[in-house]
Amino acid sequence: MSDSLLAALRDVVSSDAVLADAGDSTPRVAPETDVEWSGVLQLALARGITCRVEGNGTRAGWAPDARPAELVLSTARTRGVVAYEPGDGTLTARAGTAMAELAEVGAGGGHHVTPDVAHPTRSTLGGVLASGCSGFDRLRYGPARHNLLGMRVVLADGSVASAGGRLVKNVTGYDLHRLWAGSFGRLCVVLEASLRLYPLPDARACARLAYPTRADALAAARRVGNEPIRPTALVVHGGELFVFLVGRTEVVEWELERVRDTADGEAVERLDAGAERDARERLRDFLPSGAPSLELATRPSRFAAALDGVERAAHACDVPTETVAHPAIATATVRLGPATEDAYTRFRDSLSNFDERVTWRDVPGAPSASLEGATSDAAALMRELEAALDPTGVLGAGGARV
Amino acid sequence: MKRLASKLREVVGARGVIDDPTLLLPYESDGLAMMQVDAELVVLPRTTDEAARCFRILHADKVPIVARGAGTGLAGGATPVEGGVVVSTARMRDVLEVDFEDRFARVQAGVVNVDLSHACGQGGLMYAPDPSSQMACTIGGNVANNSGGPHCFKYGATTRHILGLVLVTHDGRVIDLSEPVVDPVGYDLVGLFVGSEGTFGLATEVTVRLVPTPPVVEVLLAIFPDLDGACDSVTDIIAARLEPSALEILDRLTIEAVEKSVFAAGYPREAEAVLLIEVEGVECEVASTTREIRAILEGHATLEIRTARDARERRQLWAGRKGAFGAMGRVAPDLYVADAVVPRTKLRELVRKTVEICAERDLLLANVFHAGDGNLHPNICYDRRDADEVKRVLEAGHLILETCVAAGGSLTGEHGVGLEKRAEMELLFTPSDLDTMCRVRDVWDPERRMNPDKLVPLHACGELRTMPPREDAR
Numbered sequence: 001m002s003d004s005l006l007a008a009l010r011d012v013v014s015s016d017a018v019l020a021d022a023g024d025s026t027p028r029v030a031p032e033t034d035v036e037w038s039g040v041l042q043l044a045l046a047r048g049i050t051c052r053v054e055g056n057g058t059r060a061g062w063a064p065d066a067r068p069a070e071l072v073l074s075t076a077r078t079r080g081v082v083a084y085e086p087g088d089g090t091l092t093a094r095a096g097t098a099m100a101e102l103a104e105v106g107a108g109g110g111h112h113v114t115p116d117v118a119h120p121t122r123s124t125l126g127g128v129l130a131s132g133c134s135g136f137d138r139l140r141y142g143p144a145r146h147n148l149l150g151m152r153v154v155l156a157d158g159s160v161a162s163a164g165g166r167l168v169k170n171v172t173g174y175d176l177h178r179l180w181a182g183s184f185g186r187l188c189v190v191l192e193a194s195l196r197l198y199p200l201p202d203a204r205a206c207a208r209l210a211y212p213t214r215a216d217a218l219a220a221a222r223r224v225g226n227e228p229i230r231p232t233a234l235v236v237h238g239g240e241l242f243v244f245l246v247g248r249t250e251v252v253e254w255e256l257e258r259v260r261d262t263a264d265g266e267a268v269e270r271l272d273a274g275a276e277r278d279a280r281e282r283l284r285d286f287l288p289s290g291a292p293s294l295e296l297a298t299r300p301s302r303f304a305a306a307l308d309g310v311e312r313a314a315h316a317c318d319v320p321t322e323t324v325a326h327p328a329i330a331t332a333t334v335r336l337g338p339a340t341e342d343a344y345t346r347f348r349d350s351l352s353n354f355d356e357r358v359t360w361r362d363v364p365g366a367p368s369a370s371l372e373g374a375t376s377d378a379a380a381l382m383r384e385l386e387a388a389l390d391p392t393g394v395l396g397a398g399g400a401r402v
Numbered sequence: 403m404k405r406l407a408s409k410l411r412e413v414v415g416a417r418g419v420i421d422d423p424t425l426l427l428p429y430e431s432d433g434l435a436m437m438q439v440d441a442e443l444v445v446l447p448r449t450t451d452e453a454a455r456c457f458r459i460l461h462a463d464k465v466p467i468v469a470r471g472a473g474t475g476l477a478g479g480a481t482p483v484e485g486g487v488v489v490s491t492a493r494m495r496d497v498l499e500v501d502f503e504d505r506f507a508r509v510q511a512g513v514v515n516v517d518l519s520h521a522c523g524q525g526g527l528m529y530a531p532d533p534s535s536q537m538a539c540t541i542g543g544n545v546a547n548n549s550g551g552p553h554c555f556k557y558g559a560t561t562r563h564i565l566g567l568v569l570v571t572h573d574g575r576v577i578d579l580s581e582p583v584v585d586p587v588g589y590d591l592v593g594l595f596v597g598s599e600g601t602f603g604l605a606t607e608v609t610v611r612l613v614p615t616p617p618v619v620e621v622l623l624a625i626f627p628d629l630d631g632a633c634d635s636v637t638d639i640i641a642a643r644l645e646p647s648a649l650e651i652l653d654r655l656t657i658e659a660v661e662k663s664v665f666a667a668g669y670p671r672e673a674e675a676v677l678l679i680e681v682e683g684v685e686c687e688v689a690s691t692t693r694e695i696r697a698i699l700e701g702h703a704t705l706e707i708r709t710a711r712d713a714r715e716r717r718q719l720w721a722g723r724k725g726a727f728g729a730m731g732r733v734a735p736d737l738y739v740a741d742a743v744v745p746r747t748k749l750r751e752l753v754r755k756t757v758e759i760c761a762e763r764d765l766l767l768a769n770v771f772h773a774g775d776g777n778l779h780p781n782i783c784y785d786r787r788d789a790d791e792v793k794r795v796l797e798a799g800h801l802i803l804e805t806c807v808a809a810g811g812s813l814t815g816e817h818g819v820g821l822e823k824r825a826e827m828e829l830l831f832t833p834s835d836l837d838t839m840c841r842v843r844d845v846w847d848p849e850r851r852m853n854p855d856k857l858v859p860l861h862a863c864g865e866l867r868t869m870p871p872r873e874d875a876r
Contacts, residue, residue, distance in 0.1 A: 087641045087747035088776075110643055132585065143585065145593060146562045161838040162831065167743050169559065169775035170812040171548040171597050172819060172830055173857070174839050178561070178593030182586065199643035228617045228684055251687045297583045299504040329584055357583055374587040377577045382589045384845045389838070 002027060005047070005071070012039030017077060028054075028072040034160050037078070037191060042158035044071060044394045052397040053185030055096060055127025058119050058289040061362035062131055063184040069397035073189060075126045081105050082192060083166065090149060090166050092194040095126025102195075111197035112246075114141040116232075118285045126190040132182025136284040137232040139328050140246070144181070147196040151177035153188035156390035166194040179385065186396070187389045201246035206276040207259045208269040209241040214325075217241040218304045221327040223262040225300070229255040235283050236325040242279055286324050292336040292344070292363045298356040303330040306356040310334055313354075317347040336363065403443050406463060406487070410445045413455045418493065420444040429488050432473045432480040433535075435736060436786050436795075437821050441482040444470075446493045449510075450568050450576055450606040453489065457604070458574030460487055466851045467572065469600040471512065471543025474535040476739045477820030479547065479599045483854055489604060491542045497521045498607065505612045506565055506582045511542025511605050518610070527612040530557035533816070534724045545605045548597030550816030552723065553680075555774035556647035557613065559816065561596040566609035569595065569602075572847045582609045594842070599818050600853035602846035616647075616682035620692055621710040621719050624677040624699045625670050629653055629757075629769065631702040632675040633750035636773040638698045639679075640746045644691055648680040649774030650723050655733065656770040656781070660722045663729035667722025668715075673705060677773070678723055680716075726770045727781070734766060734783030738795045740802050744811035746776040752809055756780040759801050763794040777815035778806070804829060819857045827859050836862035 009018045009029050013036045019028040031037040044051050052069035054060065056076075075096035082092040086109035093102055099113070100120040106113040115135025117123050129151070134143040141147060150164025163176035180188050211217040217236045224243055225234060233244040243259050245252045260268045271279055287293055298306045307325060311334070314321045320337030336344070341364065348366055351358055360366030374382070390396065407421045420426055421443050429441035447453040460467055466486030473480050482488050491512035499508040502525035509518055515536040518529045532551035533539050539549065545567065550559045557563070566580035579592050586592060595602050626632045632651045639649065652660070657669045657676060669676050677699075681691045692709075699707055710716040730737045744752045753769060756778065760767035766783040780802055784795045799822075803813055807829045814823060827836060840863035846852070850863065 085745065085747065087637065088745045089640065089643070132590075134585075142558075142562060145590065146558060155838065159834045159838070160832075161835050163835065163838075165812050165830075166810070167745065167776060167812050167815075169550060169554065169772070169777050169815045170743050171550075171559065171816055172813040172823075173827065173835070174842060175548070175561065175593055175597050176838060176842060178590045178596075179842070181593075182590055187589075199645060228614065248687060248690055250690055251684060254684060254686050297585060299583065301501075301503045331584055357581075357587070375578050377575055378579060378591060379588065381577065381591065381845065385589060385842065388841045388845045 005049070008043055008047075009040065012036060012043060026069055026072050028074055030074040030077040032077040034154070034191065037154040037189065038158040038160060040073065041154055041156060041189075041394065045157055045392060048392065050393060050397045051395055053130065053189050053395065055124035055130070056122045058122050059127060059131040059133065061290055065397045067397050075124060075189070078126070078191060084109060085166070086111065088168070089197045090168065090194055091197055092166055092192060093125050094192050095124060095190045097125050099123045099125060099128060106197055107200055110200045112200045113195065113197060114147055115144040116284065118287060119289055122289070125193055129181045129193055130183060130185050130190055132184075136280065139234060139326065140230050140232045141198055145178055148177055148181055149194040149196055151180055151190060151194075152192040153180055153190050155188050156392070156394040160191070161188075164194070168196050186386060188395070201248075203247065203249040203252040204273065204276055205245045205252050205256055206271040206279055207243040207245070207256055208271055208279070209243070209263055209266055210269075211239045211241065211266060213239050215304060218325070218327050220262065220264070220266070222300070223264075224259055225328040227258045227262060229258055231255075231328075233326065234328040236327055237283060237323070242283065244276070244280060283324055286322070287333055287335050290362050293361045294334050294336065294363070295359040295361060296332045296334060296356060297359070298330045300327065300330045302356065303327050307332050309354065309356070310351065310358065313350045314347055317350060318343045319347045406459070406465065407443055409459050410456055413459070414445060414447050414452050418446045418448070418452075420446070428473070429470070429482060432470070432475040432478060433739070434476055434478040434481070434820065434822055436738070436792060437478040437481050439482045439484060441488050442485070444488040444490055446490045448493045450570065453570045453604055453606050454574045454576050456489065457570050457572065461573045464849065464851065466854050467604075468853050469542075469546065469604045471540035471546070472514070472535070472538045474539040475543065475547060475820065476741065476817045477814065477822040479818050479820035479853070479856055481821050486854075491540060491604075491606070494542070494606060500525070502527060504582070506609055507612055508580065508607060508609045509541055510607055511540060511545070513541050515539050515541060515544060522612050523615070526615055528615045529563065529610055530554075530613050531560045531563055534727060536724070541608050541610065542605050545596050545608055546598065546600050547816065547818040550772065550775070550777065552648040552650050552772060554816070555649055555772065556645065556682075561593060563611045564592055564596050564608060565611050567592050567595060567605045568607035569605055571603045572849060572852050580607060580609050597818070599820060599857045601843055601857055603852060618685045618688045619680065619682045619716065620688050621716040622679040622681070622692065622695065623669070623708040623710070623719055624679065625673045625705040625708070626675040626677065627673070627703065627705055629675045629753060630750050631704065632677045633753050633773065635677055635699050635702045637746060637749050638702070639695060640774065642694065642698060644694055646679050646681045646691065646695060646774070648678070649772070650678040651769065651771055651773040652676050652678070652723065652726060653769040655766070655768040656726050656730070659729040659732050659768065660726055662732055663725065665722050665725025665729050667718050669722055670706070678719060723770070730768060730781055730783060733768065734785060736784050736786045738782040738784060738799060739817070740778070740780045740782070740799050741814045741817040742778045742803055742806040742811055743815040744776045744778060744806050744809055746774075748809050749773060749776060752806055752811070753778065755805050756802050759798050759805070763798050765791075765794055765798055772815065775815060776811070800826065821856055824855075824857065824859045827862070833862065
């Protein structure tokens with residue numbers, strides 16, 4: 001099948017866009033234009049080939065293949081900034097563009113590009129949006145989907161469709177881009193997306209507060225979170241609380257004072273610019289791509305107890321953990337250290353009836369990106385959406401969530 | 403309909419069904435009065451369960467359903483359809499829960515927008531989206547239209563504030579998507595549903611995100627000798643990456659109408675335009691932002707820049723803006739409120755164009771709009787009894803939209819497509835785009851009984867079409 005497939009692919013894309021071996025004997029194709037993308041999907045549809053969409057693979061393990069992919073569709077050649085409108089505060093780029101490149105372009109015009117995701121040089125815009133992940137800066141700027149203005153995608157039958165637009169305010173038509181974001185390449189391939197930008201801050205600062213225990217740090221985070229300040233991130237790592245502040249210089253200084261006021265006698269260390277950047281990048285990137293982890297999401301009032309529950313369960317099963325917690329938005333990334341397969345299994349089983357939402361990532365055998373927690377009617381609706389947009393399952397390999 | 407009314411009364415009680423022709427009159431249109439259809443039957447459930455039972459009855463008889471909040475929509479989204487039933491959320495008015503610690507509230511769909519803010523205000527929180535109709539419009543209606551308002555410039559439209567929904571689908575199934583945690587489970591059905599204008603189902607309960615009320619608020623009123631200066635000031639404020647919470651422009655005709663009305667705000671009648679600016683945050687933030695905004699304003703030949711001295715003056719200035727649509731009733735019996743969005747770099751050019759389009763058709767135009775978001779509201783004053791004038795109004799409305807789309811803009815910033823702009827959807831979207839919307843719509847409502855004929859052009863939901871991109875496409 002492979003030889004004839006490769007030949008057929010070379011008829012619709014340029015020869016160098018087809019790779020016979022993606023390292024796992026699965027052919028890979030990297031279309032560039034809309035016409036090429038459309039042609040490849042139509043070919044896959046005609047031949048009944050199951051495809052997986054891939055950016056740079058940094059979050060590939062978040063939603064492992066539901067069925068084996070016969071063809072990998074790469075956005076590697078679908079790159080570049082399409083439009084940056086500094087006067088309007090918007091940016092449109094193609095899916096394979098690295099987030100770091102977007103940040104650089106935005107910074108050149110005085111804008112901050114959100115989401116500020118982990119591993120920005122390797123993370124692509126399309127991959128970030130398809131995986132539904134948000135940035136380290138979520139507390140201030142919101143989840144990535146809230147700053148997504150519109151998308152252009154290619155569907156499983158090769159048709160190209162758009163939703164939303166490039167404007168900061170727009171309610172014309174259905175917000176299909178909200179459906180496509182977080183669909184892990186199951187409903188479409190993202191070709192292009194437009195983002196709302198924010199002013200690049202005049203100043204940055206980070207306050208580090210050290211406490212004897214994580215519980216103390218979490219309690220301090222609650223106090224800081226109740227202050228009238230707008231951090232980009234409130235992060236607890238062990239017994240340390242980091243408060244990342246951005247904005248106008250005088251506002252950042254004022255906010256630092258408020259943080260000091262809440263410290264309850266504890267020393268507050270202000271990190272200098274270099275240390276601030278190091279701390280931000282270290283905490284943002286603490287989870288290596290492909291490392292087993294789980295993501296906890298709950299409500300702020302239940303957060304500390306939920307996190308304790310997860311870690312108690314891990315330790316009871318001899319699974320080592322390291323946690324970076326964002327208590328103000330009640331999420332935590334728990335990195336799982338080396339353990340036996342049996343230990344991982346027992347740990348997963350022990351959380352199977354956990355009251356809070358837990359998402360497994362890159363954990364062998366775990367139901368990544370599953371619908372646990374969705375009602376049966378909601379899950380049925382999601383399956384119908386898949387069937388409507390991809391009736392034959394052309395994109396059925398890639399990260400099926402349903 | 404009589405048999406249907408009787409069945410529905412068994413669910414919602416005698417007061418929950420309206421079939422008296424006199425009492426049905428208010429339901430013949432929403433705020434888009436020029437598009438009227440006689441309502442035949444209105445049902446008013448009180449709970450999700452009642453709504454679901456009503457929907458099952460209507461499903462059995464294949465009756466079209468039009469959901470209605472307060473009927474303040476301006477695009478005909480709640481206009482009845484022949485042979486259909488209007489389902490009103492007017493009796494679903496309970497605030498079910500306000501969680502001050504986790505900053506969310508759960509309300510029934512018929513709760514009035516401003517009542518929600520009152521319910522959470524005592525805890526130092528607020529619900530940010532504030533449409534001009536917030537004294538009347540409902541949270542369910544806001545969800546259906548992804549409504550905006552002046553402060554959406556800072557806080558974003560409704561979709562950014564909805565954490566969860568309880569929905570009733572066309573066949574009476576209840577789908578609970580109400581768990582208020584940060585990200586959706588599976589596909590983002592909530593994000594997809596918001597702004598679907600009643601074509602996917604009826605939201606009966608809404609979980610909303612609450613935000614802290616700002617510690618300091620300042621309101622400026624910049625007075626201009628021409629509309630261009632006001633538009634250019636906004637463009638420059640955006641380009642300077644300043645972050646006020648609202649930027650609203652009112653032109654001379656609007657000012658005159660407001661000042662003659664109960665909403666009189668003290669706007670100077672000699673001005674050709676005023677720009678209302680709100681800045682909020684902590685004290686030093688408000689002070690420095692205001693200082694920089696003032697510098698920009700002074701570079702645009704303002705006649706005067708006023709600062710509201712206290713909360714009473716701030717309320718008064720805002721009352722004028724929010725009452726502007728109502729005040730226009732003094733100018734003409736009817737008001738056609740257009741709702742287009744343009745890139746914020748092109749405000750002056752496109753506002754001028756709207757003025758030209760209306761002048762060429764001898765139409766009276768008042769401009770009052772969310773300038774910070776590029777969301778224009780050219781308000782054309784007319785008399786619906788004058789058929790020729792109605793024709794010219796519709797022609798001008800279409801041309802304004804066409805012009806805005808051609809300049810990189812969009813058809814609607816907050817009112818929705820409804821009946822009004824269905825045809826113009828093809829200005830903005832390709833057949834493939836529209837076809838994809840239809841495929842998704844058919845998943846929610848395969849019989850197309852939910853608000854039929856709204857939002858998507860009728861013929862777009864025909865046979866599935868695949869439109870390969872043109873050869874010259876990138």
